[in-house]
Amino acid sequence: MAIEYITSKNLFYLICDTLKLMDESLIKHGTRVSYIMSKMLECKGGYEKFEIADFMLLGVLHDIGAYKTDNVRKQLTYEAKNPMPHSIYGYLFLKYLSPLEEQSKMxxxxxxxxxxxxxxxxxxKPETEILKVAEIMDIWHMAFVEKFDYHMIERYIGTKFDKRACELLYQAVEQYDIFNKLTDGSYYNEFEESVEYVLLSDxxxxxxxxxxxxxxxxxxxxMVADTIETIYVCKEIGRKMQLSEMDSAEIYYAALVHDIGTLAIPEDIIDAPRKLEDAEKNLIHTHVELMHKAIEGKFSQNIVDIAVAHHERFDGSGYPKGLKGSGMNTKQxxxxxAETVVSMINDKPYRKAYNKEDxxxxxxxxxxxGKYDGVVADTFLRYYDEIVEKAFQKAQVTLTTHQRLLRNYEQVYKNFTK
Structure with missing residues (x-):
């Protein structure tokens, strides 16, 4: 179904732009590691271009666990002193929540x-060794700058790093001049050329x-639970309103990404157990524009329009554009x-959950x-109990995968570090 709404290449860049919302430096690191890795794989040979592109996406995601377990602004600290927490969390994240289950052990x-x-x-295992070398090269290249010398790795061959992987690094340097291109930024042109070969199934x-x-x-x-619950409330309302499969799908994809902009908002504001100051409210409001920037030109325009209007209101009191009913549609x-209902049903740091009557x-x-669309809101009200019960039951089933990740993290960490 997703193939109708987003291309493989656009999805690759959407993943990059979403993670960039949390920390731009870490995604740039992932991009550079991905590039080095791709050139080493080309030197190794035996891969189709789309297979190299798959490994490039994994290269971009290789430190995704650090967003959860570490202060991403102190990369050198967690990479050098205790890299296993983010390695384990990243492994479990990709194992349970992505198509990279087999590759996740890398x-x-x-x-x-x-x-x-x-x-x-x-x-x-060979690709894992290549990833290891590619990452340390980027870390050293950024840390030592003009004093960088990739031959520094030779003292660690056979202990920390694989001999064959290091040989592939030397070939990549000779054949592709990778470090000069990393220094002047021209590597990104080749990175983009390789992304053209990303080929994902539906x-x-x-x-x-x-x-x-x-x-x-x-x-x-x-926030995961809020998004999943919003998706299923949308589905149940749409079912009651007998929406077409296409309309329902567009709402679904919009709901999937509607809150990714909050990744850029400081946690102390998101979790503030008090009424926010006007400046803080305005900062939170920017999450819509940040999400818009991330998805614009990647999804179909219908999906973009639905997602960016999730805080608009039919009387013009919403944000960011203050749209009114005449400028919006049923899908929006x-x-x-759905987003309003889920927000009210759940506890927030600054208030308790609303009850049904409220x-x-x-x-x-x-x-x-005139704040809400009368037909949509009335549909929800008429079927309140049924919609809430079905939506939250389905949401709980979906959440079990995420909860399994959280449960297994401590156990894997103990087993791996004992």
Whole structure:
């Protein structure tokens, strides 16, 4: 289904732009590692271009666990002193929440010394060794600047790094001049050329898009539940209104990504247990524009229009554009209503959850005042119990995958570091 709404290349860049919202430096690191890795794989040979592109996406994502477990602005600290927390979390994140289940162990092992992997039988062991070398090269290249010398790695061959992987590095330097291109920025042109070969199946696209939904949990766990619940409330309202499959799908994809802009908002504001100052409210409001920038030109325009209007209101009191009913449609109204309902149903740092009577009163008053679309809000109110029960049951089933990740993290960490 996703193939109708986003191309493989655009999805690749959407993943990059979403993670960039949390920290631009870490995604730039991932991009550079991805580039070095791709050139080493080309030197190794035996890969189709689309296979190299797949490994490039993994290269971009290799430090995704750090968004959860570490201060990403102190990369040298966590990479050097204790790299296993982000390696383990990243491994589990990709294992459970992405199409990269088989390749995910590359993330688990990417900070493990070569001499400790001698007895490990793993399909992607050669590529893991290439990833390890590519990452340390970027770290050293950025840290030592003009004093950088890739031959520094020779003292660690056979202990920390694999001999064959280091040989591929030397070939990549000679054949592609990778470090001069990294220095002057021209590497990115070749990076973009390789991304053209990304070829994802419909199933892979769907999994990556759902992975983006789970990235909000890297910032705040409850945001994952909010998004999933919003998706299912949208689905149930749409079912009651007998929407077409296409309309329902467009709302679904808009709901998947509607809150990714919050990844850029400081946690102390998101979690503030008090009424926000005007400046803080304005900062939170920017999450819509940030999300818009990330998805614009990647999804179909219908999906973009639905997502960016999720805080608009039919009386013009919403944001960011203050749109009124005449400038919006039913699909936008469904996401607005669902997002509003889920927000009220759940506890927030600054207030307790609303009860059913309060929610119904808010929506009824909003219908009368023109704040909410009358047809959509009335549909929800007429089927309140059924919609809420079905939506939240389905949401709980979907959340079990994410909860399994959280449960397994501590156990894997203990087993791997004992």
């Amino acid at each position: 993330i688990l092992y990417h900070h493990v010394d070569t001499d400790k992997l001698q007895d490990v039988d793993y399909q992607y 199933e892979e696209k769907e999994k990556y898009l759902r992975m983006l939904m789970y990235t909000t949990g890297l910032k705040k766990e409850s 109204a469904i996401l607005q209503t 929610i119904m009163e808010e929506l009824n008053n909003g219908i009368v005042s």
